[in-house]
Amino acid sequence: MKYETVIGLEVHVELATKSKIFCSCSAHSYGAEPNAHVCPACCGMPGMLPVVNKRVVDYGMKAGMMLNCHINRTTTFDKKSYYYPDLPAAYQTTQWFAPVAVNGLVEIETSKGKKSIRIKQIHMEEDAGKLVHDIREDTTHVDFNRTSVPLIEIVSQPDLSSAEEVEAYLDRLKNLLRYAKVAECEMAHGTMRCDVNLSVRPEGSDKLGVRTEMKNMNSIEAIKRAIEYETARHIDAIEHNTEVLVQETRRWDDIKGKSFAMRSKETAGDYRYFPDPNVMPVVIDDEWFNSIKASLPEFPEVKRARYINEIGLSEYDADQLIKSIAICECFESAYAECGSAKDSANWLLSECMNILNSRQMSYDMLDVDGKALGKLIKLVSEGKVGRANGKKILADMFDNRDIDPETYAKENGYIVSNDTSLIEKVAKEAIASNPRAVNDFKSGKEKAIMALFGACMKQLKGNCDPNTLKEILIAEINKI
Amino acid sequence: MKKYTVKTQTQSTAKFVADDMILTKDIPTCAGSKMLDGYVSLFEAEVLTRLADKGYGLAGKTDVGEFSIDLLGETSYNGAIIEDGVLKNATASVIKDGEVDFAITLDVNGSVRRAAAQDGLVSIKPTYGTVSRFGTIPVVCSGETVSVMAKTADLCKEALSAIAGHDDKDGTSLPQSEIDKTKTEKEIRKVAVLSSMLKGVDGKVSEKLNNVCEILRKNGIEVTEIDDSVIALSSAYWAVLMSAECCNNVSKYDGVKYGYRAQNFMGIDELYTNSRTEAFGFLLKSTILLGSETLSTANYVKIYDKALRMRRVIVEEFAKIFASYDVVLMPACSAFAYGEEDMKNTYKAYEENFYTAPASITGLPAVVVGGVQFVGNAFSENSMLSLAAIIEKEGK
Numbered sequence: 001m002k003y004e005t006v007i008g009l010e011v012h013v014e015l016a017t018k019s020k021i022f023c024s025c026s027a028h029s030y031g032a033e034p035n036a037h038v039c040p041a042c043c044g045m046p047g048m049l050p051v052v053n054k055r056v057v058d059y060g061m062k063a064g065m066m067l068n069c070h071i072n073r074t075t076t077f078d079k080k081s082y083y084y085p086d087l088p089a090a091y092q093t094t095q096w097f098a099p100v101a102v103n104g105l106v107e108i109e110t111s112k113g114k115k116s117i118r119i120k121q122i123h124m125e126e127d128a129g130k131l132v133h134d135i136r137e138d139t140t141h142v143d144f145n146r147t148s149v150p151l152i153e154i155v156s157q158p159d160l161s162s163a164e165e166v167e168a169y170l171d172r173l174k175n176l177l178r179y180a181k182v183a184e185c186e187m188a189h190g191t192m193r194c195d196v197n198l199s200v201r202p203e204g205s206d207k208l209g210v211r212t213e214m215k216n217m218n219s220i221e222a223i224k225r226a227i228e229y230e231t232a233r234h235i236d237a238i239e240h241n242t243e244v245l246v247q248e249t250r251r252w253d254d255i256k257g258k259s260f261a262m263r264s265k266e267t268a269g270d271y272r273y274f275p276d277p278n279v280m281p282v283v284i285d286d287e288w289f290n291s292i293k294a295s296l297p298e299f300p301e302v303k304r305a306r307y308i309n310e311i312g313l314s315e316y317d318a319d320q321l322i323k324s325i326a327i328c329e330c331f332e333s334a335y336a337e338c339g340s341a342k343d344s345a346n347w348l349l350s351e352c353m354n355i356l357n358s359r360q361m362s363y364d365m366l367d368v369d370g371k372a373l374g375k376l377i378k379l380v381s382e383g384k385v386g387r388a389n390g391k392k393i394l395a396d397m398f399d400n401r402d403i404d405p406e407t408y409a410k411e412n413g414y415i416v417s418n419d420t421s422l423i424e425k426v427a428k429e430a431i432a433s434n435p436r437a438v439n440d441f442k443s444g445k446e447k448a449i450m451a452l453f454g455a456c457m458k459q460l461k462g463n464c465d466p467n468t469l470k471e472i473l474i475a476e477i478n479k480i
Numbered sequence: 481m482k483k484y485t486v487k488t489q490t491q492s493t494a495k496f497v498a499d500d501m502i503l504t505k506d507i508p509t510c511a512g513s514k515m516l517d518g519y520v521s522l523f524e525a526e527v528l529t530r531l532a533d534k535g536y537g538l539a540g541k542t543d544v545g546e547f548s549i550d551l552l553g554e555t556s557y558n559g560a561i562i563e564d565g566v567l568k569n570a571t572a573s574v575i576k577d578g579e580v581d582f583a584i585t586l587d588v589n590g591s592v593r594r595a596a597a598q599d600g601l602v603s604i605k606p607t608y609g610t611v612s613r614f615g616t617i618p619v620v621c622s623g624e625t626v627s628v629m630a631k632t633a634d635l636c637k638e639a640l641s642a643i644a645g646h647d648d649k650d651g652t653s654l655p656q657s658e659i660d661k662t663k664t665e666k667e668i669r670k671v672a673v674l675s676s677m678l679k680g681v682d683g684k685v686s687e688k689l690n691n692v693c694e695i696l697r698k699n700g701i702e703v704t705e706i707d708d709s710v711i712a713l714s715s716a717y718w719a720v721l722m723s724a725e726c727c728n729n730v731s732k733y734d735g736v737k738y739g740y741r742a743q744n745f746m747g748i749d750e751l752y753t754n755s756r757t758e759a760f761g762f763l764l765k766s767t768i769l770l771g772s773e774t775l776s777t778a779n780y781v782k783i784y785d786k787a788l789r790m791r792r793v794i795v796e797e798f799a800k801i802f803a804s805y806d807v808v809l810m811p812a813c814s815a816f817a818y819g820e821e822d823m824k825n826t827y828k829a830y831e832e833n834f835y836t837a838p839a840s841i842t843g844l845p846a847v848v849v850g851g852v853q854f855v856g857n858a859f860s861e862n863s864m865l866s867l868a869a870i871i872e873k874e875g876k
């Protein structure tokens with residue numbers, strides 16, 4: 001019998017607000033000293049009251065709009081109770097009864113074509129802290145830096161059916177949320193985590209199989225392996241009665257390549273949700289709603305069409321650029337500065353990418369001032385700076401956003417010289433010290449001039465218009 | 481038997497005490513619980529900051545029952561205060577003895593009002609949201625209100641005006657424009673006595689009620705007894721909301737971060753269980769169990785959600801009454817002294833809530849004066865305190 005996998009995802013995304021959801025502590029704890037960003041409020045001390053950070057609602061709404069959701073105009077916060085040492089108040093403030101966004105739709109594309117994934121809801125909530133186990137001392141320490149950092153949980157309907165689709169879906173979420181600048185979505189930083197709900201059923205059946213959940217997955221490769229493993233385990237259980245499937249939470253051990261039962265539905269705690277009386281319902285009026293709507297970015301597809309139809313880029317270039325909002329923004333300001341879309345795309349997709357690759361940085365980590373890049377492109381295309389020197393300047397611009405290409409080129413001797421007497425002098429010297437190349441050229445091997453050309457360029461530190469140099473070289477050879 | 485801890489005396493002429501639900505920076509705040517024995521907060525309550533800014537001096541703190549959900553404070557881990565076989569409230573005793581001018585208390589479950597009624601003092605539980613709850617130990621966040629207790633209505637009014645006002649640090653704090661409505665006093669001409677709320681009171685309490693009605697009539701105020709069956713239901717639904725929120729709010733006291741930690745435990749679950757078992761008293765434990773049960777998935781819609789809906793129904797019922805009457809008169813307690821029998825009955829506080837729950841569940845202002853309780857429309861606290869001043873004068 002053929003089987004199909006049914007997957008629903010709960011994706012936790014850390015919102016990129018400056019401060020936490022209910023206090024003014026910094027929300028950026030990645031890499032910080034333990035407990036450096038804490039206050040009585042996020043430590044759950046009695047007497048502190050939560051005051052909703054409006055920015056969090058802005059971002060939650062924006063995320064909802066990016067995923068084509070309906071925005072609940074009255075959205076409420078609720079308490080979810082459970083005991084765990086990383087949860088200082090013994091309850092998490094989340095949205096249970098009226099989440100900020102519901103009923104969305106996200107389009108993904110895989111090798112099998114396009115597919116729409118329905119979003120059940122997006123709710124805002126606070127993150128918990130982190131436990132640090134000290135094996136030597138046999139103690140556990142708590143780091144509350146992450147406590148109350150705002151999250152959204154994006155709950156999909158069980159519309160995904162393969163690891164490939166899950167990867168495409170997560171990429172798509174990341175792309176859209178980064179376009180809206182509401183989240184970083186970097187699994188390696190813990191700013192995107194994922195719970196995978198999976199069941200298996202005979203192909204074509206409309207009944208769902210027994211569902212298991214794998215919590216807190218934080219690498220796309222691990223997710224893909226876990227999906228393959230769980231699918232096989234479920235099919236095995238159904239076909240060969242190797243085990244009885246139960247609805248349960250499982251832990252994925254990526255090193256062993258296996259999942260292990262954690263707790264079944266029967267033993268799962270009752271979270272005792274109820275509306276948080278300390279947080280008044282948040283009412284989103286038309287003015288607020290419209291201001292967020294107006295602040296939405298151009299969607300990737302719209303950008304793509306514009307790049308192709310209005311700017312005249314190739315489909316390939318447009319597809320590459322829209323993968324990252326950082327690249328798009330850099331491209332758009334470089335283009336505005338230098339006036340050439342083709343050159344701007346080339347510099348970004350070849351030169352910038354080369355530098356990013358050599359530094360093992362992702363697309364989204366591009367941090368180059370687009371206007372400066374445009375200026376550089378102009379300098380090179382106008383022949384004021386040689387292409388090789390242009391690349392050197394670009395590499396330096398990756399390290400220092402404040403570099404003005406023209407000033408920098410002048411200060412570092414990267415300006416092409418118009419002094420023909422100097423070029424003639426260098427050309428004569430090259431000809432004198434390379435009689436073989438000269439002879440070869442004279443006897444018809446046109447390529448032999450490149451050796452002379454290279455020697456001159458080196459001598460001139462690249463600051464020479466290639467055509468001028470070529471002309472002078474030929475003229476000098478002909479004089480012999 | 482601790483009544484209160486005296487702090488160094490201040491220069492100011494008007495002095496006050498705060499009960500042990502109000503957080504102070506340099507004096508421990510223990511909420512009457514062994515769990516918080518010696519707990520010193522890193523910050524102080526907004527109301528204390530406001531009073532200090534206006535020159536009022538905090539003379540010390542008064543003990544409360546464990547998380548202030550009991551009758552009068554008898555569940556404090558310091559023990560009950562009993563005088564001549566009668567249960568006493570620490571805050572009311574300090575006021576009665578004239579040691580300070582007024583007291584700032586957190587009215588969690590009516591003990592403040594019961595104490596004021598029994599000791600012949602005046603208390604005001606203002607409209608929910610007019611006084612900041614920032615820096616008060618949270619127990620029943622949807623209903624508890626910082627209140628004032630004093631010998632006279634005028635002192636209550638003075639202290640209330642010093643603490644009322646919008647506070648950005650409290651998400652339930654009303655906008656200043658709303659709070660300003662309390663400044664417009666309205667003369668009280670019509671008082672409704674709810675016959676359904678007279679249930680269970682002893683002879684002395686009904687005598688007081690009659691006395692007050694007489695004084696009101698003498699002052700040209702119309703007193704009408706009306707029949708209403710909805711408001712008398714308040715305590716049942718209040719018990720649901722109160723226990724649920726209490727259960728949730730005291731969950732954080734688990735022996736991990738601060739407060740009492742059991743000596744013997746194996747693993748985190750036992751640390752939680754043993755610490756809470758050893759530190760919490762019987763009434764609080766019962767309340768936690770009740771609250772936990774009402775919030776369970778199985779009961780949420782049946783019990784908790786229904787109580788939330790009934791809260792709205794009760795608010796609407798009061799609104800109907802206030803369309804025809806200015807205030808409602810009702811007892812604050814069933815008797816003016818709780819004896820040994822009452823102390824043995826752990827659930828007596830739940831029973832006595834019958835009289836205090838209507839104002840607690842609705843967030844409406846309540847004034848206790850002359851041993852009785854007035855419940856008024858939102859923002860009518862000052863109008864009621866002016867009426868209280870009349871009753872005070874006539875009662876002497």
Ligand SMILES: [Zn+2]
Nearest residue numbers: 023025039042
């Ligand atoms: Zn904080």
